[in-house]
Amino acid sequence: MRLQGRTAVVTGANRGIGRATVERFLAEGARVLAVDLDVHEIGHLPVHRLAVDLASDDGPSRVAAEARALGPVHCLVNNAGIGAARSLADSDDALIDRVLGTNLRAVLRLTRDMLPLLDPDASIVNVGSAFGETGYPTSTAYAVTKAGISQLTRQLVADLSPRGVRINAVAPGVIRTAMTAARIDGDEAYRKAMVGGTPLARIGTPEQVAAVIVFLCTDEAAFVNGQIIAVDGGWLAARTHA
Template identity: 40%
Template sequence: MTMEPSTLNGRTAIVTGAGQGIGLAIAEALLAAGAHVVAVDREPDGITALATLSGVTAVQGDVTDAGLPEQLDAALAAEGRQPDILINNAGVARGAHALETSDADFTRYFDINVLGLFRLSRWAVGRMMRNGGGAIVNTASIFGQIGAQSSCGYSASKAAVIGLTRQMANDFGPNGIRVNAVAPGLIETPLTAERIRTEAWRRHQMIDGAPLRRVGTPEDVARAVRFLASDEASFITGQILAVDGGWAMGRYPREEAIHA
């Protein structure tokens, strides 16, 4: 038996939050693998640039908008396409501890990180069921598994993403739909670069405290997402793949490398 690398030729992949950072890297990785990418973002700048590339359809939309599924239906119908892959990447981060988190703050995290993801997943599985299957990959967070200081709404919402990933994998596996998630650790993006540069405690905890001793890149996450979306992961569902340089697993790293 030969094992050829999977491609995504002929498949249609929807990526939310595709305008910058991790979402942009995911969109580019899926495009390079042969997928037609429907790039979704509420800000027009990033997806406008993506739309100049062959094989990209840009949709300006917000995951908190209950009308987004209808927008996607219209965009897909205009090109005679159906969703084969959904990447639920859009989200909001940072936050505060519980005493500094209002009801409105907490609700905002769940509206964006959970309800928006659920709404698009529900829409996608309905179409994937009719098409014989598909793949959904959610962007969770390592903080949804272990908690993080001063991150009440964020950590709770990402824990909910992990729970929903496993639950939907269980329900829709018999329909040939795989549902997995990536759980990034500290990833350097336009939104995190300044904090990484200025917050020494963050570098000490999450870079010096990780076995691989480096910050992650959007491409690190994109490669993991591409794998989970492809046929190379055809027997994998309901899993949460940590992309964190071993940080959550390590927590007690060696002071220096082992010498031969």
């Protein structure tokens, strides 16, 4: 129970990495505001729920208003995101706007709106991607947003550290969730590159990412600041060739 009495806001909380993060926060004793487009799948969990489109104009401010009612926020997890397995040549305007709007614009706006609500000891964890740290032949718009998440993480260190607030990111490799299942099972090139290319030779789980996210919010990580922590089975460090 490392987070008893603390409040966490988690976006993209209805499933996948976000949902595993909510469950982990609850196990650590935190109070959770769970935010997603739809919050039905977590209807049974003892959390505050908010169904909102973070990419909409008033989405981030609605989350901040809801969080304000809960008192100081100790952990903000910017996890909501959408994938797009497209090369740039195959990315139309609508796709580019959708991916940037969800993965980057909404994160900038929500983080800004949450700044006044953060406890002096607060921790922000952004969910980036291994694709934000290296080139990969497809998913161009997506990878650019995730590189932006990494840079946002470094960028805010100078602003937040004088207040005592820490900010870090996790960069997951291949994790089986609704976002990736069809690609893992149906896209041979992706499977070879991601699963075959992972030195540990297996697919990660949402719980393995959630464990690192929640660790970064605890006092055990009190001197970890401005880091992009890969949770990727070694993929970024030494891609293997299947």
